[in-house]
Amino acid sequence: MHRALCPVESLYVGQRSRAFLSCTLRGRVDVEALSAAFDAMTEANPTLRSRIVPDGAGHALSLLDEDERPRLLTRTGDGDEAYAAELNNPLPVGGPLSRAVLVSAPDGERHLFLLVVDHTVTDGHSSIALHNALWDHYRTLVEEGGGTGAAASDAPQWPRPVSQLLPPAGEADTAEYLERRIEEAREHPVALVPYDVRRPSVTGEGADGAADADGHIEVCRLTLDTELTTGLRRTARRSGVSVHSLIASTLLATARRRLDGDGPRTLGCLSPVDLRSRLTPALPASAMVPAVTTHLQTLEVSGASDPLETARAVHARLSDYISRGDHFLEVRITPEIPRNPTLQLATVIATNMGVVPGPRLPDGLEAVDVRLVPAREHYFPQAGRSPVMACVVSFEGRLAIEFPYYTACFSPSFVRAFRDEVRDGLLAFATAEETGAATEHEPVGAAAG
Template structure:
């Protein structure tokens, strides 16, 4: 079974980005049943057991033969510290073109009841919402398989097909589900967006790690010195409610507040006096905005973007910035710009300024964590983006924050490549963001001390 990729999906191939999901567990876990649940999940979602291959005009999705489909891999680690090593390895292991577009691993610490479950899915076939939904679906299937009556617990395939039915098809590209629009309107929108990029240049955050030189480059077969790392800001329930209350009382969104904190942190790291033009790139979920809405379990990238370029000075009030970000994004959504952004996306590689942000701030909103059976406890859930290609030679780039709330706790993940930004640099950036989110001026109470590295 094959399906040609649409032009929008093809863009993800060059990016080689992936969603990395992790789940910390404690208690009783049946690895054989979890393996069966993962097989059930991939049977219901052909995108998870497919690969990228050459197509008629680019690339296509191709179903893998049975012997090559991904299976849950179980690893025994000598200690709980080994679980962290597994996280780092999975975060840094790519999904090359031609292999399965997903993988899953369960690591268990020897002599304990603690586990780390990880799923990695290529962004060509997923976005943040479907990645979370498919993780939850896996554990719904696990619970159903443990049910005493042997029933399926209401678990069905993402396309409305029950397990055991005919082979489910690949999902349709989201670009083919957009509402009808006159081509002239899209062209006018494209020209307007181009005109917006003709102003003062957007400033990027300089790397704090020296750029590599030809003499300092490593041999191709050498063990890499640099890797992807993630610094994390995790708020407790009370702190999360404080941030939400601050947003409500000031008429802004939580996304706007986090974006403002990121813009302030970025401005502090950009040279120059006075106001500087910074870009704030916000991914926009299309699923809830399609008619009919698209089920979160459908494995496809259903994301557009919104770019705004406010002037930010060292003394800019974060709440004023948050109001500007919130209002501009709401106005854009009211106009339906997100659909036009999806239509012009294939032209962005020729005009990269259309998506050049100083900060990239995702927002999955409040999400339900996986439901596990009695006797098993979820200690932590994480969603982090990663990719294969980073460019330390560029000398500067956007900084990224991946925002998601699981079960009432706001988390902000800061992924970075150590050849570009050092660990200490991103830790300080993270602490600056925390300081803005929990500042006395925002929350009405003394800001807590910076969170420890997670």
């Protein structure tokens, strides 16, 4: 059984990006029940037990044979080492589009569960929904018992791609929008953050290809406790903006300090925009498809720019973009992105999943920490500069920002310093005293990863 990929899905085939979910656990895990829960998820979602295959000029999903489908992998080991290893373990084209791994400490009381899904068949919302549904099924099996095998379906129920769920749009409107976007990108080229890892000479030892092979993905993390997260949300409401815009403003200011001079520079902020809640009818988070588009805006940012004013500009432009319905047109021009990469070229990429629930577990098992990190296979140290990625998600009301990076591009010390400056900026927002200048209202939430 095959299912053709739509243009949005096809874009991820070349990018080779994936959602990397991890859950640190304390207590006893019933491995048989967890294995059965993962099998149930792959049975209910055929995209998880599929591979990507050529399909004419494009690609399609093809079901794996029974002996090829992904199963829960288990082993004993160190959680930190397992996290680093799996973060750099790809989901290659032609193989399964999902993987689940349980790594347990020798005492059997500490575990790391890893769920990896190719972005061709998921986005942030659906990967988190899948993770929580898996643990819901596990809890039911542990508490109520029952069979541990997943019943095979007669035919796969493929989810409809988001490209087929968009409201109507004329070809002329789409062409006009594309022309406008290309012209905007041409008129406002954005500055990128230079890599701090020195590139070796092409003619000397360690040429570009060798250095590229030596790199690997790491993640630097920023967290705020519930009190500081609440303070950040309070400042956003009081100022009439979203938390996303405060974070984007802080990221832009931090990136600006990595560029020469103090005067205005053109910076770009790329914000993923959730489509699920904006479709009619709305698409549930359980639908395993990438249902996200992007908004790119350029701003003049200097060393003296006021962070709150930058946040207001980010918020206003993103809100206007959505109110005009441009996010639907952005999906329609997706096939043009490989030919016009500047349509998504930004100084910072700021995802925002909003506040999401963690997994519900049976008695005797506790989720100590939950993380969501985007990762991809292809990095280009030879480019010399690139956007900085920040993945923002609040599990159970505690904000976290993950900064994934490639060590042949940015050094750990560089990213830690970037992270620390972003934290300082967010703390300034989170602890700001109330003033009478801002009016209290709920801002429009716009972004999603």
